[in-house]
Amino acid sequence: MSRSALVIALAALIASAPAVSAQDVPADRQVQRLPRQSLNGPRFGFTTFTGDVARLRQDADKSTIMAQFGWQFETQIVSTKTGGQALMEWLFLVGGMEQDDFSAGLAWLAGYRLEGGLEFGVGPNFSWNKNSEDLTTSMVAALGATIPAAGGDILIPVNVAVAFAEGGPRITTLAGWIIG
Numbered sequence: 001m002s003r004s005a006l007v008i009a010l011a012a013l014i015a016s017a018p019a020v021s022a023q024d025v026p027a028d029r030q031v032q033r034l035p036r037q038s039l040n041g042p043r044f045g046f047t048t049f050t051g052d053v054a055r056l057r058q059d060a061d062k063s064t065i066m067a068q069f070g071w072q073f074e075t076q077i078v079s080t081k082t083g084g085q086a087l088m089e090w091l092f093l094v095g096g097m098e099q100d101d102f103s104a105g106l107a108w109l110a111g112y113r114l115e116g117g118l119e120f121g122v123g124p125n126f127s128w129n130k131n132s133e134d135l136t137t138s139m140v141a142a143l144g145a146t147i148p149a150a151g152g153d154i155l156i157p158v159n160v161a162v163a164f165a166e167g168g169p170r171i172t173t174l175a176g177w178i179i180g
Contacts, residue, residue, distance in 0.1 A: 039074045039155065043176040047095060051168015060131075066103070068095040068172060072157075083115025089123075093172075096129075103129040107140050107161075117146045125163050138165030146178070154178075 047066045049057055054064040070093035078086040089109040096103050104127070111121025125138045144159030155178040163170040 039076065039178045041072060041157075041176050041178045042070070043072050043091065043093070043157075043174045044069045045172060045174035047170050047172040049168065049170055053165075053167040053170070056167075062096075062099050062101060066095045066101070067098050068093045068174065070094060070105075072176065074178070085113045087111040087113060087119070087121065089121060101130065103127060109140065109142060111142070113146060117148070119144055119146060119157075119159075125165075127163075136165060138163040138170070140164075 045068050047068055049064045049066070057064055070091060073090040075088050076085045077088055087110070089111060091107040091109065093105045094102065105125055107123060107125040109121035109123035111119055113119040121142045123140055125140045127136045127138070140161050140163045142159050142161035144157060146155050146157045149156050156175065157178060158175045159173070161172045161174070163172065
C-alpha cells in the first residue's frame with residue numbers, strides 16, 4: 001500500500017469513528033477542570049561540571065562547582081482528581097559570580113507532579129558563558145519533590161537535574177520556594 005493510500009485510509013477511519021464526549025468518559029477518569037495556577041519563585045543551588053568541561057574549568061583555575069541563582073515560572077496545565085498535575089516550567093539561572101565568572105541558562109521543561117509532591121520533567125536548555133561566544137544547548141531531565149511547609153502555606157521545591165550536553169553532563173541541585 002502506498003503512503004498516500006495509507007493516509008487516505010487512516011483519514012477515512014478517523015472520520016467514521018464515533019465522536020466521544022465528556023459524558024462518555026467515566027467520571028473517575030475525567031480531567032478535573034481547575035483554573036490554571038502559576039507557581040513561581042526563586043531558586044538557588046549549584047551546578048557540578050563533569051567530563052571535558054570540568055577539565056577546561058580546572059585548566060582555567062575555575063572550580064568544577066558553580067553557584068546558581070534564578071527564578072522559575074511554573075504553570076499547572078492540567079490537574080487530575082487524584083491530585084496529579086501536568087506542568088510547564090521555564091527556569092532562568094545565572095551562576096559563577098563567586099568565581100568572577102558569569103553564565104546564564106534558560107530551560108523549558110514539561111513535567112508532571114504526583115499527588116504526594118514527587119515531580120519529574122524534561123526539556124531543552126540553552127546556556128551562555130561570558131568566556132564563550134557560542135550559545136550551547138543540552139537536554140535536561142529533572143527529578144524532585146515539592147514539600148509543603150508551614151501548614152501547607154509555603155511550598156518548597158527541591159530538584160536535581162542532569163543536563164546532557166557535549167563535553168559532559170552537568171548536574172544541578174536547586175531549592176527555593178513557591179510564591180503562588
